[in-house]
Every structure is written in C-alpha cells, then in structure tokens.
Amino acid sequence: MSLSDADHDLVVAELGREPTPAEAALFENLWSEHCAYRSSRPLYTGAFDPSGDQVIVGFGDDAAVVALPDGHGGNSDTYITLGIESHNHPSYVDPFDGAATGVGGIVRDTLSMGAYPIALADSLYFGDFEREHSRYLMEGVVEGISHYGNCIGVPTVTGSTAFHDDYEGNPLVNVACIGLIDDPERMVTAEAQEPGNKLVLVGNSTGRDGLGGASFASEDLAEDAETEDRPAVQVGDPYTEKLLIEANEQLVDEDLIESARDLGAAGLGGASSEMVAKARLGADIELSNVHEREPNMNAMEYLLAESQERMCYEVEPENVDRVREIADRFDLGCSVIGEVTDGNYRCTFEGETVVDVDAHFLGEGAPMNDLPMVEPAEQERDLPEDVDFTEAFEAVVGSPNTASKRWVYRQYDHEVQVRTSMLPGDDAAVLAVREAGSERSDEGQSSGGNRETGVGLAFSSGADPNWTDAAPYEGARAVALENATNVAAKGAEPLAAVDCLNGGNPEKPEVYGAFSDIVDGLADMCSTLDVPVVGGNVSLYNDSVAGPIPPTPTLALAGTKQGYDAPPMGLSGEGTLLLVAARALEGDAEPRLGGSEYLAQFDGTDRFPELPADPAGLVATIADVANEESTLATHDLSHGGLAVGLAEMVTEDAGADVTIDAPNKGSAAELLFGEQAGRVVVETTDSQAVRQAFDGVAPVYELGEADDSGTLDVTVNGESLAYDAAAIAELRDVFERELA
Numbered sequence: 206m207s208l209s210d211a212d213h214d215l216v217v218a219e220l221g222r223e224p225t226p227a228e229a230a231l232f233e234n235l236w237s238e239h240c241a242y243r244s245s246r247p248l249y250t251g252a253f254d255p256s257g258d259q260v261i262v263g264f265g266d267d268a269a270v271v272a273l274p275d276g277h278g279g280n281s282d283t284y285i286t287l288g289i290e291s292h293n294h295p296s297y298v299d300p301f302d303g304a305a306t307g308v309g310g311i312v313r314d315t316l317s318m319g320a321y322p323i324a325l326a327d328s329l330y331f332g333d334f335e336r337e338h339s340r341y342l343m344e345g346v347v348e349g350i351s352h353y354g355n356c357i358g359v360p361t362v363t364g365s366t367a368f369h370d371d372y373e374g375n376p377l378v379n380v381a382c383i384g385l386i387d388d389p390e391r392m393v394t395a396e397a398q399e400p401g402n403k404l405v406l407v408g409n410s411t412g413r414d415g416l417g418g419a420s421f422a423s424e425d426l427a428e429d430a431e432t433e434d435r436p437a438v439q440v441g442d443p444y445t446e447k448l449l450i451e452a453n454e455q456l457v458d459e460d461l462i463e464s465a466r467d468l469g470a471a472g473l474g475g476a477s478s479e480m481v482a483k484a485r486l487g488a489d490i491e492l493s494n495v496h497e498r499e500p501n502m503n504a505m506e507y508l509l510a511e512s513q514e515r516m517c518y519e520v521e522p523e524n525v526d527r528v529r530e531i532a533d534r535f536d537l538g539c540s541v542i543g544e545v546t547d548g549n550y551r552c553t554f555e556g557e558t559v560v561d562v563d564a565h566f567l568g569e570g571a572p573m574n575d576l577p578m579v580e581p582a583e584q585e586r587d588l589p590e591d592v593d594f595t596e597a598f599e600a601v602v603g604s605p606n607t608a609s610k611r612w613v614y615r616q617y618d619h620e621v622q623v624r625t626s627m628l629p630g631d632d633a634a635v636l637a638v639r640e641a642g643s644e645r646s647d648e649g650q651s652s653g654g655n656r657e658t659g660v661g662l663a664f665s666s667g668a669d670p671n672w673t674d675a676a677p678y679e680g681a682r683a684v685a686l687e688n689a690t691n692v693a694a695k696g697a698e699p700l701a702a703v704d705c706l707n708g709g710n711p712e713k714p715e716v717y718g719a720f721s722d723i724v725d726g727l728a729d730m731c732s733t734l735d736v737p738v739v740g741g742n743v744s745l746y747n748d749s750v751a752g753p754i755p756p757t758p759t760l761a762l763a764g765t766k767q768g769y770d771a772p773p774m775g776l777s778g779e780g781t782l783l784l785v786a787a788r789a790l791e792g793d794a795e796p797r798l799g800g801s802e803y804l805a806q807f808d809g810t811d812r813f814p815e816l817p818a819d820p821a822g823l824v825a826t827i828a829d830v831a832n833e834e835s836t837l838a839t840h841d842l843s844h845g846g847l848a849v850g851l852a853e854m855v856t857e858d859a860g861a862d863v864t865i866d867a868p869n870k871g872s873a874a875e876l877l878f879g880e881q882a883g884r885v886v887v888e889t890t891d892s893q894a895v896r897q898a899f900d901g902v903a904p905v906y907e908l909g910e911a912d913d914s915g916t917l918d919v920t921v922n923g924e925s926l927a928y929d930a931a932a933i934a935e936l937r938d939v940f941e942r943e944l945a
Contacts, residue, residue: 212571239744271284288314325361361617365610371754375751407452407528416509466479519545578721635695636663639658661696679726686817704738720756783895
C-alpha cells in the first residue's frame with residue numbers, strides 16, 4: 206500500500222510541503238481502514254448507543270469500562286473492562302503467531318485501562334471443515350490461543366467456532382477480554398494529561414517484526430499471502446506478557462501512570478500519537494532512545510514495527526526512576542523516549558527531524574469514504590424434498606457447526622485464577638467476581654484477590670455466519686438476541702457488549718450493503734434490549750481469491766447476577782420440559798428454515814425466522830425463571846434448532862420424552878430444525894409458575910418430560926427417532942474423531 210493521490214494531496218495541503226518518508230508511512234498506516242475505519246465509521250456512528258448509568262468509559266479508548274451493579278439498584282465501585290479485537294489476516298498467514306498475538310493485544314488493551322485481565326473469549330470462523338487447509342488453520346489458531354492464554358494465566362472461558370465455505374481464503378479470529386478494576390482510583394485512560402510529562406516505553410525490545418501490519422490488514426489477501434506477507438505478522442512472547450501484566454499492576458498500585466496505551470497497530474507511532482491526539486496535545490520523541498533488539502534500525506522501523514508486549518506510559522518526571530525500578534524488577538526493558546508537549550507530534554532520529562505533524566490531524570484527519578451499496582435480496586423459499594427424518598437429525602447434530610467444541614476449549618486453561626463457576630460448553634460462562642489485587646505476594650504479583658463481591662459475571666461471544674449470510678439485517682438482530690439469551694439462560698441480566706464487525710471488500714457494493722445491514726441489525730436489537738454497545742472493532746477487506754467472507758458481526762456480551770450458581774444445560778431427569786418463545790407452535794409466526802444448518806446440509810433456502818415480539822421482556826423473564834429453585838436446567842436454542850438443543854441436554858443419567866403434534870403449524874423438519882433465536886428449553890418442577898412468568902411476554906409450549914433413561918425420544922408430527930446419550934455423543938464428537 207501507499208498513500209492514495211487524494212490522501213497525499215490532503216497531507217501536502219495540511220503540512221505545506223511534501224511529507225517525509227516516515228510521515229508518509231505514518232499517514233499510510235494511521236489512515237488505513239484498519240486504524241481509521243474510513244468505510245465503517247459512517248455506518249456505525251450514531252447507530253450504536255454506548256450510554257447508560259453503568260458506562261464509565263465508552264467508545265474511543267483501548268477498552269470500555271463498565272460499573273457492576275451493587276445489588277441495591279445502583280452501581281458499585283467495582284468496574285469491568287470490555288474489549289474485542291480481530292487478528293484475521295495474520296491468522297491466515299501464520300495461524301499460531303497470528304492468533305497468539307491477537308490474544309496478547311487485547312490483553313494489553315485491558316492493561317492500559319488499569320485493569321487486571323480475568324477472562325478471554327475466542328470466536329473463530331473457518332472454511333469447510335472437510336478441507337485440509339481449514340483444519341490446518343484451525344489447529345494452528347487454537348494452539349496459538351491456548352499457548353498464549355495459558356502462559357499468561359488468563360482463562361479462555363467461552364466463545365464459538367463456525368465453519369462456512371466462504372471463510373476458506375480468509376478465516377476470522379476474534380478475541381474478547383474482560384478485565385477487573387476493584388477501585389475507581391485505579392482506572393487509567395489513553396488520553397495524555399499534561400505537557401512536560403515523560404513518555405516511557407516498557408516491555409519487550411523493538412525489532413522489525415510486524416512492519417506494516419495495519420496497512421496489511423486493510424487490503425484483500427492475495428494468493429501468495431502466506432509467504433509474501435509473513436513479515437507483517439508479529440511474533441508473541443507470552444512469558445514477557447505475563448511479566449508486563451504484573452508490572453502494570455504494580456505501576457497502577459503505586460499511582461505512577463497518568464495515561465497508557467498498548468503498542469498494537471502502527472506500533473510506537475500509532476500508540477504515542479493517539480495518546481496525545483486525544484488531548485489535542487503533541488509530543489517530542491527521540492527514536493534512538495527506544496530499546497531495540499536488532500542493529501541498524503531506521504526511523505521508520507522504530508515508528509511502525511509492531512513488536513509485541515510493549516506499553517507506552519505517560520509518567521510524571523519525578524516518577525520515572527521508580528518506573529525504571531519496577532521494570533527492572535520484572536526484567537522488562539524501559540526507555541524514556543520523549544515527553545508530552547503542547548505543540549506538534551515531533552519525532553527525531555540521530556539529530557534529524559523525521560516527523561513534525563499535528564497529532565490530531567494525523568489521528569483524526571482521514572476523510573471518510575462514501576461508497577455505493579446494494580441491498581441484499583431476500584431469500585426465496587426453496588426447501589429440499591424427501592429428506593429422511595433420521596438422516597436429517599444425524600446430519601444436523603453431527604455437523605461441525607453444531608458438534609461439541611470440547612476439542613477446542615479443553616486445550617484452554619479455563620479455571621486458572623479460580624473464578625470460573627460455569628465452564629465452557631454451556632450457553633455462557635459464569636465467573637465469580639473476586640477483586641483482583643486485594644492481596645499481593647511479597648514480589649508484588651497479584652494473587653487474584655480473595656474478597657468475594659457476591660456478583661456472578663456471565664459472558665457469551667459469537668455469531669452465526671449462516672444467519673447473516675442468509676439475511677444480514679435479521680441475522681445480526683438474531684446474533685444479538687442469542688448472546689443476550691445465552692447469559693439470561695444462566696440467570697444473568699445483560700450489562701453491556703462490544704462488537705467485532707467483520708466484512709469483505711467494502712468497495713464492492715453488494716458486500717458493503719450487507720455490511721451496512723449487519724451494523725443496523727446488531728445496533729437495533731441491542732437498543733431494543735437496552736444493552737449499551739460500549740466499544741468494538743471493525744475488520745474489512747476480508748476478501749481473497751476465494752471471494753468475500755459472509756458479513757460476520759461477532760458480539761461479546763457480559764451480564765451479571767447475584768451469586769455464582771446457575772442452572773446447567775444438562776437435564777436432571779426430574780422435571781417437565783417447556784419450550785419458551787415457541788411462536789411457531791403457540792404463537793402467530795410461521796416456522797421458517799432460513800439460515801439453518803438443516804438447509805446448509807441439504808441445499809435449500811428459506812426466509813429467515815421471525816424473532817420474538819418482545820425481546821427485552823423475554824430476556825428479562827428468562828433470567829428471572831433461571832434463578833428459581835424449581836428450575837432444574839436451561840438451554841438456549843440456536844444453531845441446529847430444537848434437535849441440537851435437546852441432544853445437548855441429554856446425559857448418561859437423564860433423558861427426555863418429547864412429543865410435538867402440530868401438523869397445522871409446519872412440517873417435522875421445520876419444527877425440529879428451525880433456528881429462531883430467543884428460544885429456551887426449561888426443565889422445571891413448576892411448569893405453571895413458568896407459564897405465569899411468561900404470560901403476555903412469550904408463548905410457552907410443553908414438550909414432554911425429562912426422565913432417567915439417558916435417551917432422547919422425539920416424535921414430531923408422527924415422525925419419530927430415539928438416540929441414547931452414547932449415540933448422541935458419537936454423532937457430536939466430530940472434532941475428536943477427525944482431528945485425533
């Protein structure tokens with residue numbers, strides 16, 4: 206990439222001269238789609254509502270900050286941070302390092318707010334599982350995430366893994382992180398505070414790795430990307446990151462940091478200029494002061510290298526020596542590279558000024574794109590014929606999209622820090638909120654704290670490309686509702702969310718139109734649910750010789766509840782099974798199969814299912830019912846519909862006898878495999894109380910009884926099937942069977 210003629214002319218007009226090579230490279234990277242969001246910002250600005258009494262810091266910082274409820278209708282002094290990042294192109298070129306450094310980056314975004322990272326979520330999207338290349342990418346990505354997360358001691362507790370043909374040339378790796386701030390005084394932001402303060406670089410030494418990563422992420426992947434673009438991929442060192450986490454805690458403890466930014470896209474140039482630009486200040490930086498690991502580096506390399514495990518801190522002059530001492534204590538490099546000023550953003554190298562620009566113009570001056578778009582056409586109804594009922598069940602339940610993801614999450618240490626109450630594999634993770642840093646070892650390392658707050662934090666993350674490929678707007682609405690339903694099914698009320706909006710080349714009108722629809726759909730449903738979207742990330746140009754990816758709006762959503770216990774997904778065998786939000790059975794909606802795994806397996810199309818009429822009331826009531834003593838199990842229905850949901854609930858000790866007799870409502874396939882979001886199966890000992898709770902909110906349909914058979918017996922409109930837990934497990938153990 207290089208500056209376009211129009212951008213070049215704009216820069217020349219602002220500077221009154223030709224830019225230096227270092228300046229041109231800075232503008233190229235910071236005005237790239239990856240950093241400036243030139244095609245996406247016009248769509249999402251004003252669409253998402255980041256406001257709410259609980260929101261302390263919203264859009265524009267390294268991570269959002271949200272207050273946890275205090276249990277009395279107000280906010281507590283305990284905050285969480287929420288952030289999400291994509292590392293898509295790097296994970297195609299180098300799956301292990303690309304995914305690993307994605308984890309490292311989102312964790313450092315958490316550190317820069319003064320928070321201690323307590324949980325990760327990974328949402329992964331690959332091409333057809335049957336392709337050898339897709340499996341190669343998946344194995345490398347999962348290994349990279351597990352290696353980095355396990356080494357730094359941050360549990361990966363939830364996420365999603367999906368497969369779709371159109372990710373073959375461009376997989377997606379979206380990683381979210383939650384951090385904990387146990388005292389408002391510990392919070393830090395990325396906005397520089399005062400001229401005269403020093404800029405201090407702490408962490409790994411700088412090399413030439415990751416050069417041009419921001420511009421690389423802003424163009425389509427070429428056929429030879431795996432070899433030609435390898436230098437643009439960073440290399441991670443999780444052991445240094447762990448030291449950086451603990452050093453950051455000590456720096457925050459001692460109130461030594463005025464502002465902070467992690468070094469990610471565009472490296473030192475990006476981090477330092479963005480810090481001062483937010484405050485409309487400037488900086489004087491001497492690049493030769495940067496501690497490096499490679500000889501003979503030039504100014505542009507110091508500025509743009511994306512070497513990992515580095516933080517830029519604003520520090521008052523009298524505190525610099527103490528920062529050095531702490532860095533030395535944790536065996537981290539430390540350089541005083543310059544200071545905050547009230548002038549331009551200036552960088553010098555060996556006596557020569559290589560950058561002298563207005564920081565705000567550098568960070569915010571990129572003009573937005575006004576691109577044409579074409580609205581996606583609604584899919585027509587074209588259902589497959591003569592599909593055997595048993596064959597359909599086995600194909601859908603045994604699909605890699607709906608199969609058990611145990612192979613993935615068992616590679617992650619999801620119990621480190623001893624917070625995880627609800628483990629991966631359920632609808633949402635549940636974490637016990639214990640205040641980080643309330644107790645520390647003599648070496649200054651955080652023990653994770655042991656003071657209970659009584660707050661359970663539910664966490665869900667993901668999207669369904671089948672939904673948004675079939676119907677971008679309605680599919681994105683369903684993605685938001687599904688994530689909210691996931692946390693509600695565990696008894697939590699949604700608190701806040703962040704999004705990662707992934708799309709193809711926006712210069713293609715049909716791609717841009719679909720991307721616009723997922724922005725609107727996600728924003729509209731989050732607004733309906735009263736869930737503030739407090740931050741996010743955009744990744745465009747996910748396009749390759751294989752074509753564009755499906756529009757993919759990953760949502761990472763956090764919710765809270767009193768206590769850490771939650772009803773499990775697995776049946777107890779002692780209650781009645783109710784289907785909540787059963788509009789296709791008890792309501793006025795016709796069953797539809799649009800976006801379903803059933804149609805993906807058997808090659809058909811249909812309109813997308815109608816969503817519940819009162820999503821906010823539904824989610825709130827699901828959370829209330831999940832917390833009742835009479836509720837024995839709860840499970841969100843989404844991918845694979847009722848067929849997969851019931852199969853997932855059966856255990857060796859508990860089964861279900863389900864009968865649906867509604868021939869006037871639709872075919873057996875439509876009723877069993879339709880994927881309307883917002884539905885939950887509840888096992889309860891008080892079905893009347895559940896019906897009363899949902900009266901006027903959503904229809905409830907009695908499916909049958911749970912028992913101790915360990916077998917799923919299902920009859921839908923006269924078509925029957927029966928599978929015991931072992932047979933279901935064999936169907937669902939696709940990864941273990943194919944990747945052994």
